[in-house]
Amino acid sequence: MALNVLEHVLVPKHEILSEEEKKRLLETLNISEKQLPKILLNDPVVKALGAKEGDVIKITRKSPTAGKSFYYRLVVKS
Amino acid sequence: MELPESIKKEVEAVCREMKLTESQKKKVYERVKEVYRKSMFEPGEAIGVVAAQSISEPATQMTMRTYHAAGAAQIQVTLGLPRLMEIFDARRTPSTPTMTIYLKKEYNNPEGAKKIVSLIRExxxxxxxxxxxxxxxxxxxxxxxxxxxxxxxxxxxxxxxxxxxxxxxxxxxxxxxxxxxxxxxxxxxxxxxxxxxxxxxxxGIKGVKQAVVSKKDGEWVINTLGSNLSKVMEIEGVDPTRTVSNDIHEVAKVLGIEAARSLIVQEASKTLEEQGLDVDIRHLLLVADTMTVDGVVKPIGRYGVAGAKGSVLARANFEETIKHLTQAAVSGEVDRLESIVENVMINQVVPIGTGMFELIFKPPRGKK
Structure with missing residues (x-):
């Protein structure tokens, strides 16, 4: 397709967290990775990033109330 | 604790205007942080119920007004309560799928827009x-x-x-x-x-029944009736990064779950705004987040969010009581009474607010 999905206006910034960042995140939130929101392995954005199953994706959203907000999703098989 | 960006910006702006010194600024930050902390929801607050009420109450107002706004738009689009239900029920195909197509610079003139219309209109x-x-x-x-x-x-x-x-x-x-x-x-x-x-x-593109060119903020924009995002994005002259559809499932398929979430928020707040209703966007953000936690767009309702509840009694309380109870009886399901509705049913303390916490008392050892 002519479009890189990551550049679309509706798509916020997605980044893959490194193992270390992932560990730190789960520690600060005091949860296991299964408690994170999910994103499917066949999601167009996941494909574009080349993320693997079990990766955590950090999403930087533009929030109308907070300016910028962070969200995390775990890549899972559909 | 970290302050959100928008508040930080405001504080900075005020400090600059009042010409505060560094130490004064520090004091301001401390005070703002304190106020911010107090204004946050406390653990155990039933934000879901608050969101539900805050959206439903104005929605009842909408029922009475909906049809009066018809005829204003160029293309007849579903508005008001029917559209709001469509969004929250995550219908497979909206009753009026539309696309808003933006054009690249070279095509951003009446002739270019007309040319593209002829390419996309079926x-x-x-x-x-x-x-x-x-x-x-x-x-x-x-x-x-x-x-x-x-x-x-x-x-x-x-x-x-x-x-x-x-x-x-x-x-x-x-x-x-x-x-x-x-x-x-x-x-x-x-x-x-x-x-x-x-x-x-x-x-043209299959499914695109109508296409109308209009000028919006000094730019030529094509509005269509009928939606086919992936095909339209391939057309030369269309700006694929800004072209959007109002079909949530289609957007989820082409652009991913996060785009679908943004679209749910955008469409819902647009629908409410058009009707002159003022719902705080945070309620809509919560609903959109709940609908997309699992990576797929789930409707609010018995086949989606409400049907996925863990407790049998909570599901039976919502819709299809007998179906859920018999199924639970057959499969020997256990209800751990962890949520709200089931505790209301058996007259126990509801795990909301102070009811969420339990006391553990460790008696001091050794001393008498």
Whole structure:
């Protein structure tokens, strides 16, 4: 397709967290990775990033109330 | 604790305006942090219920007003309560799928927009004909073409014949006429072929029934009725990074779950705003987040969020009571009474607010 999905206006910034960042995140939130929101392995954005199953994706959203907000999703098989 | 960006910006702006010194600024930050912390929801607050009420109450107002706003838009779009229900129920296909297409710089003029409209608007053979004759005796369908419309679409009768031949029909084309011969003497078969020929799409994108060009903020924008995002994005001259559809499932498929979430928020707040209702966007953010936690768009309701509740009693309380109770009885399901509704049902303390916490008392050892 002519479009890189990551550049679309509706798509916020997605980044893959490194193992270390992932560990730190789960520690600060005091949860296991299964408690994170999910994103499917066949999601167009996941494909574009080349993320693997079990990766955590950090999403930087533009929030109308907070300016910028962070969200995390775990890549899972559909 | 970290302050959100927008508050930080505001504080910075105020500090600059008041010309505060560094130490004063520090004090301001401390005070702002304290106020911010106090204004946050406390653990155990039932934000879901608050969101539900905050959206439903104005929505009841909307029922009474909805149909009065009709006729204002160029393309008839579903508005008001029906649209709001469509969004939260995550319907497979919205009743009026529309796209808003933005154009690249080179095409950002009336001529360019018109050219793209002709590429995306679905053109069928029946749109180009002036008359159709069915010759029952010889098994022939004669289609007399309108030369004006034909040249407008930039097609010739030969092009049409070529497309029809791909559909395994024997076609003879002259300049203004197409004749399709069918080897049958049954009238019904002839009629069937006729409708098939006339509804053949010769130009444009399937599903796009209407396309209207309009000027928005000094830019030429195409609004369509009917949606087919992935096809439109491939067209030369369309700006794919800004082109959007209002079909949540389609957006989720083409652009991913996060885009679908943004679209749910955008569409819901737009619908409410159009009706002159003021719902705090945070309620909509919560609903959109709940609908997309699992990576797929789930409707609010018995097949989605409410149907996925862990507790049998909570599900039975919502809809289809008997179905849930019998199923739970057959499979030996256990209800751990961890959520709200089931505790209301058995008259226990609800795990909301202070009820969420339990006391553990460790008596001091050794001393008397």
């Amino acid at each position: 053109t069928r053979i029946e749109d180009l004909t002036s008359e159709v004759q069915v010759d029952v005796l010889n098994g022939k369908i004669e289609i007399i073409l309108d030369p004006e419309k034909l040249s407008e679409a930039g097609l010739t009768s030969k092009d049409l014949a070529k497309i029809l031949k791909e559909g395994k029909l024997s076609v003879r084309a002259s300049e203004k006429k197409l004749s399709v011969s069918v080897e049958t003497d049954e009238l019904s078969e002839l009629q069937r072929v006729k409708t098939k020929v006339l509804s053949t799409v010769v130009r």
